[in-house]
Amino acid sequence: MTPEQYCQQKLIKGTSIYYSLRFAPATARNNLTALHAFFREIDSIPTTCHDPELAKIKLQWWHNEIDNLYQGKPQHPVTKALQAAIEQHKHKQKLTKELWQSVIAGTVASINLHSFATFNELEYHCHQRYSPIYLLAGEICGYQQPQTLRFNRDIGTFLKMVSVVRNLRRDLHQGNLYLPLEWLDLFALTPEMLCNPDAQNNQTKIIKLLQYHSKQALKIYEQAMTQIAPEDRHDQRSMIILANLHKDILQLIHDENFQVFKHYTTLTPLRKLWRAWRVYIHSI
Numbered sequence: 001m002t003p004e005q006y007c008q009q010k011l012i013k014g015t016s017i018y019y020s021l022r023f024a025p026a027t028a029r030n031n032l033t034a035l036h037a038f039f040r041e042i043d044s045i046p047t048t049c050h051d052p053e054l055a056k057i058k059l060q061w062w063h064n065e066i067d068n069l070y071q072g073k074p075q076h077p078v079t080k081a082l083q084a085a086i087e088q089h090k091h092k093q094k095l096t097k098e099l100w101q102s103v104i105a106g107t108v109a110s111i112n113l114h115s116f117a118t119f120n121e122l123e124y125h126c127h128q129r130y131s132p133i134y135l136l137a138g139e140i141c142g143y144q145q146p147q148t149l150r151f152n153r154d155i156g157t158f159l160k161m162v163s164v165v166r167n168l169r170r171d172l173h174q175g176n177l178y179l180p181l182e183w184l185d186l187f188a189l190t191p192e193m194l195c196n197p198d199a200q201n202n203q204t205k206i207i208k209l210l211q212y213h214s215k216q217a218l219k220i221y222e223q224a225m226t227q228i229a230p231e232d233r234h235d236q237r238s239m240i241i242l243a244n245l246h247k248d249i250l251q252l253i254h255d256e257n258f259q260v261f262k263h264y265t266t267l268t269p270l271r272k273l274w275r276a277w278r279v280y281i282h283s284i
Contacts (some may be wrong), residue, residue, distance in 0.1 A: 004033075004081050007037035010040050010245070011037070014269045014272070016242055016272060018241070019241065020245065021275060023276050023279075024141070024238035025138035028085065028235075030081075031084060031085035031088070032141070033081075035136055037078045037081070039252060041062070043107065045058050045107065047060055055111055056066070056111065059104050059166040061114035065079050066079070067089060069097075071127065091136070094139045095140075099132055100136070100173045102132040104225075105128075105131050106130060110125065110129050115178070116178060116179075116180050116181065117182060118180050118182050119180045119183065123157060126160040126252070131156035131157065133151060134239065135156075138144060138151070138152030141239060142235040144231050144232055145231065148227065151208045151225070151236070151239070152236075154224035157220050157224075158224055159242070159243070159246055159258040162247075164178045164179060165214060165250070165253060166249065167264075169208075169260060170264075172194060177194070179213060183212060184209065187205045188211075189205050193206070198261075207220055207257065210283075214250055218250070221243060228240070234283045237279065241275070241276045245275055249265060252265055
């Protein structure tokens, strides 16, 4: 199996990232696929490794592997595949070793993080853990105006905000609560009440809380879309598609009256393909 085939296996058919990359520029698609594979390798460690110290050891291995990559001697199939991206963008000096390692550092910082007191803490966590990977994607896609990188940064935060609502049941089951505690106070809720969503007095309050969270997420999406320069929309189309698919998911969750405790909300493959195609046509 070649490094490129290994990375392709990490790209699950039918997912939002799968459809967004189908419409990526041909020159960037393989590099974005390798980037996605890298993120999946890193992002899966805290959830699959229940020993925090062992998770940190594995992440340190990846930190060292990035050093190997920039020394021209990568060992892992993903970093071998990433060599092409590093070489293609070498003249720009934008795909820095430090940016790759900041993805790992943000994941390390999240290992023992189970809740956020304020929205500012949640937003900082999003910038720390998710923005670097989308900044790397922005560099790979290409841009003419540096302001477009603000779009990539904010998209990382928006996608995490959608994930907080979408994965609420799973996260609570794992002992994690990523809705800011100050927002729970705002709606007279406690973590224990979230764990008992079917109680009559809890349902209305929880729906209002999730509506509030969704509104804040949409504000971040709208802010992100204002940051992208018009001349960069075509090159950044795969990132715009990814953002729009998650916006549609958030809208579907709203339309279903936030039934996130009953099922995991997703779009049908046909709807994803249609939405991706629509965004692509408007980016031409």
